[in-house]
Amino acid sequence: MTTIEHLRTPPSPEGTAAARQTWWDRFDRAALRASEWLNPILVKETRQALKSRQFMITFTLVLTAAWIWSMLGVSMIGPNIYHGFHGWDMFCGYFVILAFPLLVIVPFGAFRSLASEREDGTYELLSVTTLRPRQIVSGKLGSAVVQMLVYFSAVSPCLAFTYMLKGIDFPTVLCVMFYTFIASLGLSVIGLVVATATAEKHWQIVLSVFLLFGLALAFYAGLAIVIGGLSQTSLPFQDPEFWAANAAMLTGFGAYFVLFFCVASAQLTFASNNRSTALRVVMLAQQALFTGWMGWTFHHADGDLEILFPYLILSGLHWTIMGMFMNGESPELSHRVKRQLPQSFLGRAFLTWFNPGPAAGFVFAVINMATVLLLAGAALIANAAFYPGRLPGWLGMNPREMIVIFAIVEFSYVVVYLGLGRLLAAGLRKVHQGGMLLCALCQVLLVLLGCGAPLTVHLMIADLRMDYSLLEITNPFWSLIEIVEHRSLSPEMVVLLVVLPVTAGCVLLANLPSVVAAVRQVRIAKPVRVAEEDEFFELQRHPPQPIIDPLAD
Amino acid sequence: MVGAHPMIELRGLYRHFGRTRAVNDVSFSVARGQVFGYIGPNGAGKTTSMRILATLDQPTSGDAFVDGFSVVDDPDRVRFRLGFMPDYFGTYANVNVREYLDFFARAYGLRGAERTRALSYVMSFTKLDTLSEKPIDGLSKGMKQRLCLGRAMIHDPAVMILDEPAAGLDPRARIQLREMIRELAADGKAILISSHILTELAEMCDLVGIIEQGRLLAVGNVAEIQRGHETLHATPIHARILGGADGASQWLAARQEIQEIRTDGELIAFEHRGDREAEVQLLRDLVQAGFPVLAFGSQTRSLEEVFMQVTRGHVQ
Numbered sequence: 053m054t055t056i057e058h059l060r061t062p063p064s065p066e067g068t069a070a071a072r073q074t075w076w077d078r079f080d081r082a083a084l085r086a087s088e089w090l091n092p093i094l095v096k097e098t099r100q101a102l103k104s105r106q107f108m109i110t111f112t113l114v115l116t117a118a119w120i121w122s123m124l125g126v127s128m129i130g131p132n133i134y135h136g137f138h139g140w141d142m143f144c145g146y147f148v149i150l151a152f153p154l155l156v157i158v159p160f161g162a163f164r165s166l167a168s169e170r171e172d173g174t175y176e177l178l179s180v181t182t183l184r185p186r187q188i189v190s191g192k193l194g195s196a197v198v199q200m201l202v203y204f205s206a207v208s209p210c211l212a213f214t215y216m217l218k219g220i221d222f223p224t225v226l227c228v229m230f231y232t233f234i235a236s237l238g239l240s241v242i243g244l245v246v247a248t249a250t251a252e253k254h255w256q257i258v259l260s261v262f263l264l265f266g267l268a269l270a271f272y273a274g275l276a277i278v279i280g281g282l283s284q285t286s287l288p289f290q291d292p293e294f295w296a297a298n299a300a301m302l303t304g305f306g307a308y309f310v311l312f313f314c315v316a317s318a319q320l321t322f323a324s325n326n327r328s329t330a331l332r333v334v335m336l337a338q339q340a341l342f343t344g345w346m347g348w349t350f351h352h353a354d355g356d357l358e359i360l361f362p363y364l365i366l367s368g369l370h371w372t373i374m375g376m377f378m379n380g381e382s383p384e385l386s387h388r389v390k391r392q393l394p395q396s397f398l399g400r401a402f403l404t405w406f407n408p409g410p411a412a413g414f415v416f417a418v419i420n421m422a423t424v425l426l427l428a429g430a431a432l433i434a435n436a437a438f439y440p441g442r443l444p445g446w447l448g449m450n451p452r453e454m455i456v457i458f459a460i461v462e463f464s465y466v467v468v469y470l471g472l473g474r475l476l477a478a479g480l481r482k483v484h485q486g487g488m489l490l491c492a493l494c495q496v497l498l499v500l501l502g503c504g505a506p507l508t509v510h511l512m513i514a515d516l517r518m519d520y521s522l523l524e525i526t527n528p529f530w531s532l533i534e535i536v537e538h539r540s541l542s543p544e545m546v547v548l549l550v551v552l553p554v555t556a557g558c559v560l561l562a563n564l565p566s567v568v569a570a571v572r573q574v575r576i577a578k579p580v581r582v583a584e585e586d587e588f589f590e591l592q593r594h595p596p597q598p599i600i601d602p603l604a605d
Numbered sequence: 606m607v608g609a610h611p612m613i614e615l616r617g618l619y620r621h622f623g624r625t626r627a628v629n630d631v632s633f634s635v636a637r638g639q640v641f642g643y644i645g646p647n648g649a650g651k652t653t654s655m656r657i658l659a660t661l662d663q664p665t666s667g668d669a670f671v672d673g674f675s676v677v678d679d680p681d682r683v684r685f686r687l688g689f690m691p692d693y694f695g696t697y698a699n700v701n702v703r704e705y706l707d708f709f710a711r712a713y714g715l716r717g718a719e720r721t722r723a724l725s726y727v728m729s730f731t732k733l734d735t736l737s738e739k740p741i742d743g744l745s746k747g748m749k750q751r752l753c754l755g756r757a758m759i760h761d762p763a764v765m766i767l768d769e770p771a772a773g774l775d776p777r778a779r780i781q782l783r784e785m786i787r788e789l790a791a792d793g794k795a796i797l798i799s800s801h802i803l804t805e806l807a808e809m810c811d812l813v814g815i816i817e818q819g820r821l822l823a824v825g826n827v828a829e830i831q832r833g834h835e836t837l838h839a840t841p842i843h844a845r846i847l848g849g850a851d852g853a854s855q856w857l858a859a860r861q862e863i864q865e866i867r868t869d870g871e872l873i874a875f876e877h878r879g880d881r882e883a884e885v886q887l888l889r890d891l892v893q894a895g896f897p898v899l900a901f902g903s904q905t906r907s908l909e910e911v912f913m914q915v916t917r918g919h920v921q
Contacts, residue, residue, distance in 0.1 A: 092711035096700070103699040174695045176661050177756070181712035182685050322680045323663055387678045581610070581673035585682065 092183065093191025097165065098198055106161075107199070114153055114203055118210045121145040137219030144279045146214065147228065150207045151278075154200055154236040155271045156264075162196045163243035163263055170251045185320035189244055189313060196240040200233060223289050228278055234305055239270055241312045248319035249489065300345050307338040324386035328378070328408035332416055335374050339367065339420055343427060350431055355439030360428050360455055361536070367424040368462045371417045372499075375470040378413025379477045380491030383566070385409060385573055393575040404571055411566035414474045418560075421466050425459050432456070457549060458535050464552035465528040469499055471559030478566070502526035522547055610673040612637050612764050612795030613658065618667035620653050620819075627653040628664070629819035635795045635812065637763070640786060642810035643799040644908075646916055650819040651799045652692065655768050658797065659689040671764050685713070688757035692769040694749050696741045703728070703737040706755055713760035723759055730785065731755040747778035754785065765789060767798040771805060783809050807908040817916045827908055839864060839876035841904045842884065846871055847897035856894055862887075877903070 087095050101107045125142045126133060166188075169175035178188060211225055246263050250256060288294045311334045318327035346363045353359060385393075385408060394403040405416040432452050473495035480494055506523045520534040522544055531548060538545065578586070611634035620628040628650045635641040643651045656662040658669050660680035668675050674682040697705065706727060710720045728734040731751040736744070741752060750770060757765060767786070771779045779802070786809055790796055800806050806813060807827050814824040823830050846853045850873035857863045857875055862883065866875040877884060881903075888901050 088716050092708055095711065096697070096704070096708040099704055100697060100699045172695065173691070173693050174697060176691065177689075177695045177709075178712065180659050180661065180684055180687065180689045181709065182681070182714050182760075183712045184681075322660065324677050324680065387675075579675065579678070582679060582682070585674075 091187055091191040091194055093178075093188060094194035094198070097191070097195035101195065101199065110153055110157055111202060111206060114149060114206050117149045118146060118207050121149060122210060122213065133217065137217075139214040139217035139219035140283065141219070142217055143211070143214040143220050143225065143228075144283075146207055146210045147232075147278055148275060150203060151232060151271060151274050153203045154232055155239060155274055156267045158196050158199050158203070158236050159239035159243040159267055160260075160264060161199065161243075162192055162240040163247045163260065165192055165195065166244055166247035167256050167260070170247070171253055171256065179320070179322075185317040186313075188320060189241075189316045192244055193237070193240060193313075197237065200236050204229070204233075221286075224282070224287055227287055228282070232274065232278075234302075235270065235274060238305060238309055238312075239267060241309055241316065242266075244316045245312050245319070248316050296348075303341050303345065307334070307341050310334050311338065323382075324388045326389050326392065326408055328381060328413070329406045332378075332406045332413075335370075335416075336420065339370065339424070342366065342370075343424075347431075350434075355431075355435040357432070357435055357451055357455060360431055361458070363431075364424065364428055364455075364459055364462055365532075367421065368466055371421045371424075372466055372469065375414060375417035375466070376473055376492045376495040377488055378417060379410045379470065379474040379495060380488035381408055381410050381413055383409055383411070383478070383481070387576060390573065390576045391578055393573055395575050400571065404573075407570070407573070409570050410474050410477060411563065411570040414470055414563060415567055415570075417470055418467055421463055425463050428455065428459050453541075454535065457541075457545060458532060461535060461548055461552055462528070462532060464556040465531070467556035468552065468559050469495070469502070469528070471556070471563050473498055474563055474566070499528075503529060520544060525551065610670070611635060612639075612672055613641070613797055614670040615654065615658070616668050616670070618654060618657065618669055619665045620650070620657060620662065621665045626819045628657070630667070631816065631819070631821045632667075633812075633814050633821065633824050635797060637795055638790055638793050639811040640790045640796045640798060640809055642806035642813040643797060643816065644803060644806060644813060644912055645799075645816035649816045649916075651816060652768055653819075654816075655689075655766050655797065655799065656691075659687060659691075659766055660684055661689075685760070686763045688760070688762035688765040690753050690757040690765070690767045690770055692772065694753055696749065696752075698742060699740070701738050701740050702733055702744070702752060705741050705752065706759055709756045710759045715760060723761065727755040727759050730758070730788075732781075746773050747775065750774060750778070750782065754782070758789065763794060765794050765796045767796065769799055769801070771800050771802055779805060803908045803912055813908070815912060815916065822916065823911075830908075830911055839878045840884070841874065842877050842887075843872070843874050843900070843902055843904065844891075844898060845900040846873060847899050853891065853896045856891075856896070860887075871899070 121142075125138075125145060129136065129138050129141075132138065166175070169178065183191075211229070214220055215222055215225060243263060246259050247256075249259060311331070314330050314334050318331060321327045343363075346359060350356065350359050389408055393407065394400050405412050405419060432455060436452065473491075476494055476498060477491040480491060484490075503526070506526055510518065510521070510523055520530060520538075524530045524534075525548065534542075535545060535548075577583075613635040615631050615633055618628050618631045619626070631650070631654055633641070643655070645651050653662065654669075657664050658671065658676055660676050660683055663677060668677055670676065671683040672686045674686070676683050697708075700708070703724065706724055707720070710723050715723050725734075728737060731754055733748070733751055733755060736748065741749070744752060750773075754767070754770065757767070770786075771782055774782060783805055786796060786798065790811075798806070798810070811826060812824070813827055813830055815822045815830070844850070844853070848871070850868040850871055853873055854866050854868045857866055857873075862878045864876045864878070866873065868874075877887060879887075884903050888898065891898055891901070
């Protein structure tokens with residue numbers, strides 16, 4: 053058939069169908085090609101979600117609710133819609149409709165998605181594949197993000213409509229949506245962490261109740277912040293401090309998001325693998341970021357020493373909590389971990405503390421807290437050198453001395469409680485093969501005992517004035533508050549300054565044998581079979597180049 | 606990389622759950638192309654040892670190796686070489702047969718044309734190609750078993766661990782499964798299979814291990830186990846004596862190695878303790894003693910009988 057004949061011939065129905073199919077086929081092939089680079093779990097869950105009844109019902113409900121609210125809102129506003137400023141009121145309604153799926157359904161869906169895999173045994177099938185735990189967690193998160201985007205797409209025309217109604221500016225809409233998105237992402241990763249906490253069905257049910265309660269709280273907090281907070285004031289987009297505060301919040305969010313992501317991955321990682329080093333790097337990065345932001349604030353506040361208190365307090369809390377979890381790690385290093393131990397003197401001196409194990413973890417927390425103390429000392433020197441007159445009046449006679457006392461006492465408490473916690477966890481492991489969570493709980497109980505027991509005795513023997521006495525020496529919170537509030541060096545403080553560092557030293561000594569044992573771990577060689585395979589892959593990656601003799605013919 | 610090491614090896618494997626010793630000093634090995642049948646009553650420790658091999662659990666002590674790699678220290682290297690079919694289906698909702706296999710192919714890192722080829726081969730091998738668009742919720746038990754076998758072999762592993770793959774299948778499906786397993790073994794895969802259907806295991810396995818209360822009671826090929834068992838235990842013998850077996854019965858009763866003699870006219874049955882040569886000697890003695898022996902034969906015990914005698918039916 054010539055070209056002319058071809059043009060004259062009317063297209064057959066089959067031919068038209070084939071042409072249509074060809075376009076679709078092209079799209080299908082393009083989607084398939086794109087999916088090659090996507091996480092397998094994301095691909096599978098997207099396919100599942102598009103066919104699932106739950107997703108269809110939720111999506112339809114969101115659309116219907118948005119449509120009903122549009123109708124209801126427009127009819128309530130009436131003719132005022134042409135000249136009034138009703139965008140904000142309508143936006144609040146749409147926000148409620150969007151926030152519920154984003155802050156409750158999506159994170160709970162992420163939790164259920166992983167929890168049900170563990171309950172149904174499909175997680176075991178996944179874990180025997182070559183998928184890494186990080187890929188599993190990122191796949192689940194990716195699936196949550198796809199769901200979020202679908203919900204956003206359902207409500208976005210309505211949000212554009214609110215902008216047209218006036219009364220709300222576009223940056224505010226964008227800012228609220230962005231924070232709702234990252235809140236949903238953060239809650240989803242928490243949901244995944246909760247799902248990895250236990251494989252037991254009854255504990256999963258208990259945890260799901262707590263999670264739902266937490267998500268409901270997050271939902272109401274979101275409503276309170278957006279509807280309650282933003283209705284009073286508009287966001288100060290022109291203020292540089294607003295952006296600095298946002299950058300600090302996003303840094304904090306990012307740091308904790310990565311931490312939770314690594315925690316979820318570590319929980320899913322096979323026991324003989326190194327589950328700790330990545331977490332320690334993240335903890336260190338968190339501390340560095342926090343220090344960076346505090347340094348920036350210190351500089352912008354012209355060396356205001358008050359900034360050192362949140363820095364010391366939050367760092368102390370950070371390393372105490374992290375230290376409690378690190379104390380709960382198994383003391384046995386697997387052969388696999390031992391193959392990767394640092395060998396050089398410098399490597400062993402600086403990197404041993406990143407290795408798994410409670411002793412290494414305890415020293416890691418103590419070293420980091422000591423670094424915080426040194427940095428606080430550097431800030432004091434900077435204050436004295438560059439801002440000599442800048443001293444907070446409320447700190448009493450000598451604010452710099454007060455900060456030094458506060459830092460020493462806080463550091464001693466961290467060492468004492470973490471050191472005793474490590475010894476307690478080691479004892480607990482001898483009688484019960486409990487996990488990290490149980491060890492951490494026991495250490496929390498130890499701190500509660502340290503605070504509660506003297507308080508009970510105090511209530512029984514003293515009057516109701518509740519003045520601070522040395523009986524409360526085991527209560528870190530009251531002791532530190534007393535240092536700040538007392539404003540002068542009282543006899544109790546002198547005793548605290550002597551007893552606590554000495555006790556901290558004793559606790560460090562008591563932990564020394566385990567620390568020495570951790571340092572004395574040496575690297576072991578790879579098994580022959582592993583070395584063979586590594587060599588094989590290395591040869592495949594870098595085949596030996598033929599030697600060319602330039603003098604040969 | 607083909608080495609001299611066995612494809613599956615368990616070395617002094619122990620797994621304790623509190624006071625229960627689920628696996629208690631189990632050692633055996635399976636070479637390339639061999640099918641190893643793992644037999645034992647419920648709760649004997651078969652699934653626990655299989656889960657350890659599949660990197661789903663850790664041994665209390667000892668180690669297991671797949672293609673020379675430790676399942677404890679190098680689980681990621683083991684997983685690539687291993688296809689595991691557990692005793693449950695583990696299926697997803699709202700997924701059809703092709704999507705299910707496609708997901709696992711992706712999970713094993715197969716991409717593009719390689720994945721398409723693997724999917725076509727597996728669906729054709731398991732005869733699921735006509736059901737590719739069918740939701741897996743709607744599959745029959747036999748079809749689900751095929752799907753699970755397909756999932757386990759999608760990445761062409763060198764070692765396959767199949768936990769009760771024939772459970773609940775009808776006779777035709779069982780025969781088809783047996784053929785598939787023999788085909789996989791002929792393809793060079795080392796296969797560890799557990800089953801309660803012992804006659805089938807006897808037909809398809811090169812090696813058999815009998816486990817009870819975590820202990821491996823016997824290991825070897827079926828004939829070896831049967832022979833070994835007969836050396837230790839009495840072998841049933843049937844004979845026919847022309848004119849009546851009463852005289853022969855009295856003669857046999859005087860011998861130490863003979864027990865449980867029963868007669869019925871010319872027929873006589875008894876249990877003989879001894880090896881094959883001792884049986885030949887007994888026949889020679891009977892003839893030399895003047896008994897007109899018309900027929901004389903020992904009965905080899907089936908794997909089921911051996912299993913029943915070796916195990917005691919104890920559970921932990």
